[in-house]
Amino acid sequence: GRTIIKIIKRRVLGLSLLEIVIAMFFMSIAILSFFTMNQASNQSSMDAYYEFLAFSLAREPIEVFRGFGYDYLASIVFEGAAPPAWYKVDDNFHDIPFDATADMQYPAEADLFQRNIKLASVSEGSLKGIKIIVTVAVKGMSRAEIMMSRKSVTLESVVMERPK
Numbered sequence: 001g002r003t004i005i006k007i008i009k010r011r012v013l014g015l016s017l018l019e020i021v022i023a024m025f026f027m028s029i030a031i032l033s034f035f036t037m038n039q040a041s042n043q044s045s046m047d048a049y050y051e052f053l054a055f056s057l058a059r060e061p062i063e064v065f066r067g068f069g070y071d072y073l074a075s076i077v078f079e080g081a082a083p084p085a086w087y088k089v090d091d092n093f094h095d096i097p098f099d100a101t102a103d104m105q106y107p108a109e110a111d112l113f114q115r116n117i118k119l120a121s122v123s124e125g126s127l128k129g130i131k132i133i134v135t136v137a138v139k140g141m142s143r144a145e146i147m148m149s150r151k152s153v154t155l156e157s158v159v160m161e162r163p164k
Contacts, residue, residue: 046147050138053109054153057096058134061087061117062157065132070161073130077119089117093137112144113137122158129160 064087065073075081076089083089086104093114098106118133137152138144145151 043147047149050109050112050144050148051150051153053107054113054136054138054144054148054150055155057106057110057113057115058136058153058155061115061134062132062155065119066157066159070128070130070159073119073132073159074121074128074161077121077130083117087117089119091118092116093135095139096136109144112139112142114139127160129158132157132159 064084072081076083088094093116096106096110096113096115098108098111113136116135116137120131120133122129122131133154133156135152135154138148
């Protein structure tokens, strides 16, 4: 009777190869799930960062042009006056280069984007305004294109003429 108990105790203490394989299978699923969640979290974080950067790059010229006021913007639209050198106003997309020596600094990742700025006259009755349309798009084959779910961001604003 005692030998049977010793044999049973020995079998309970040891693990069979099948039990080890099953345990390794469940451990590999748990580790794979962790890495998948980590990758999804990283993707979401980078998407949010690049989208925030794109919105910031679009908001900046809008705020600058709003600060100039209606009269200055009207001179650009109606009289062909030149906008500030660092803001090209036309139908083309322009690079946003990173230059560490420039007076105006952008984050280094800004060179992954292109910006298009358009000005257009708008009116409603006796009210006149200049519409500012800024589109920021990712450059092709860049880190931002891979990480961002949106490929472009467009913001619009209107600067109204002051009543006289």
